[in-house]
Amino acid sequence: MFSELTEQLRARDQQGLRRVRQVLEGPQAAHITIDDREYLAFSSNDYLGLANHPELIQSVCEGAQQYGVGAGASHLINGHSSAHHRLEEALADFTGFPKALLFSTGYMANIGVVTALVGREDAIFADKLNHASLNDAALLSRAKFIRFPHLDFTALEQRLAASTARRKLVIIDAVFSMEGDRAPIRQVVALCEKYQAWLLLDDAHGFGVLGQQGRGSLFLPDSPAGHSPHVVYMATLGKAAGVFGAFVAAQPEIIETLIQTARSYIYTTATPPLLSHALLVSLKKIEQDEWRRERLTQHIQQLREGLRSSPWKLLPSDTPIQPLLIGASDEAVRISQALREQGILVPAIRPPTVPQGTARLRISLSAAHQPQDIVRLMQALHQLASLS
Numbered sequence: 001m002f003s004e005l006t007e008q009l010r011a012r013d014q015q016g017l018r019r020v021r022q023v024l025e026g027p028q029a030a031h032i033t034i035d036d037r038e039y040l041a042f043s044s045n046d047y048l049g050l051a052n053h054p055e056l057i058q059s060v061c062e063g064a065q066q067y068g069v070g071a072g073a074s075h076l077i078n079g080h081s082s083a084h085h086r087l088e089e090a091l092a093d094f095t096g097f098p099k100a101l102l103f104s105t106g107y108m109a110n111i112g113v114v115t116a117l118v119g120r121e122d123a124i125f126a127d128k129l130n131h132a133s134l135n136d137a138a139l140l141s142r143a144k145f146i147r148f149p150h151l152d153f154t155a156l157e158q159r160l161a162a163s164t165a166r167r168k169l170v171i172i173d174a175v176f177s178m179e180g181d182r183a184p185i186r187q188v189v190a191l192c193e194k195y196q197a198w199l200l201l202d203d204a205h206g207f208g209v210l211g212q213q214g215r216g217s218l219f220l221p222d223s224p225a226g227h228s229p230h231v232v233y234m235a236t237l238g239k240a241a242g243v244f245g246a247f248v249a250a251q252p253e254i255i256e257t258l259i260q261t262a263r264s265y266i267y268t269t270a271t272p273p274l275l276s277h278a279l280l281v282s283l284k285k286i287e288q289d290e291w292r293r294e295r296l297t298q299h300i301q302q303l304r305e306g307l308r309s310s311p312w313k314l315l316p317s318d319t320p321i322q323p324l325l326i327g328a329s330d331e332a333v334r335i336s337q338a339l340r341e342q343g344i345l346v347p348a349i350r351p352p353t354v355p356q357g358t359a360r361l362r363i364s365l366s367a368a369h370q371p372q373d374i375v376r377l378m379q380a381l382h383q384l385a386s387l388s
């Protein structure tokens with residue numbers, strides 16, 4: 001048994017696919033410390049720079065005083081505290097849905113929603129570049145899993161029209177995590193309404209960042225139809241919100257169905273209430289600190305303008321995820337490594353996470369960055385390009 005595993009691991013090494021964890025000292029921030037060396041990091045999802053905010057740290061301490069450290073039980077036994085409950089009400093209100101439900105992680109939320117809503121006689125329609133958690137959820141549900149090419153809504157419509165499934169569920173990222181591009185929500189919702197399908201919209205990377213006051217992708221000017229009763233909205237709380245967890249917001253019948261039947265909700269300990277206590281503060285900061293989103297917009301513009309002359313092109317994206325297309329996997333790894341030697345962290349993303357031949361550097365921007373940080377990254381990239 002062991003020699004088989006060793007062999008598999010060696011094969012990974014040979015293909016350059018072995019992943020290594022880096023041990024971070026201290027908090028997530030624009031400048032982080034690994035192995036006693038400081039790095040300028042473009043590698044977190046802490047888009048608003050809240051993960052290390054003093055007010056959030058303070059609220060975690062208060063939350064611990066008030067609620068203790070652990071929830072001690074699952075939500076349906078007696079782990080559902082007033083902090084969880086208040087946060088759910090605040091999230092429903094903030095995202096414009098009648099009800100919201102907290103999950104421990106976005107991964108678990110996607111598993112819970114999909115497996116609670118569809119089963120063997122049903123069909124799931126999924127964009128090919130969706131997040132892994134949506135794919136895993138689809139497989140676990142045992143529904144027919146039908147994928148369509150990235151953002152190809154003609155293909156989606158053909159598949160919806162041809163389906164005789166009892167229930168139909170379309171699942172899609174609102175912002176694609178490795179591309180940074182966005183799903184045209186109005187168009188997807190219209191298709192779901194036309195073919196009587198549910199829509200699970202994963203806004204892990206839009207919540208807090210996009211839309212009026214950071215209320216998410218459904219509040220972008222081009223998505224007015226987003227609050228259709230067909231929509232089940234999912235967002236995470238460990239990215240822009242800076243803390244941990246996730247939530248689903250939807251019509252009351254859906255939320256009640258999740259409470260009764262979503263196994264990744266029922267059979268797990270509730271998250272520490274102190275996190276919900278801190279998330280209430282985070283939600284206020286998301287709503288009020290418009291300057292964080294303005295700064296992000298400036299960083300995005302600065303980077304896109306600055307890299308226009310580079311031989312490596314940024315994929316089209318108006319979100320903080322700015323992937324720089326390199327092509328070959330070994331070249332992407334080499335550039336990432338060269339940046340690292342200069343004290344700059346930008347992860348190389350390779351197949352199978354992204355399609356063959358589209359290895360890239362996933363530059364992720366944060367309000368915690370300063371304009372000079374972006375300049376430093378651009379100068380390093382230009383210099384590396386001139387040497388290539």
Ligand SMILES: Cc1ncc(COP(=O)(O)O)c(C=O)c1O
Binds near residue numbers: 236
């Ligand atoms: C699009 C998308 N959905 C879901 C998740 C899972 O969220 P979590 O990290 O809270 O499990 C992620 C990232 O982790 C993601 O990028």
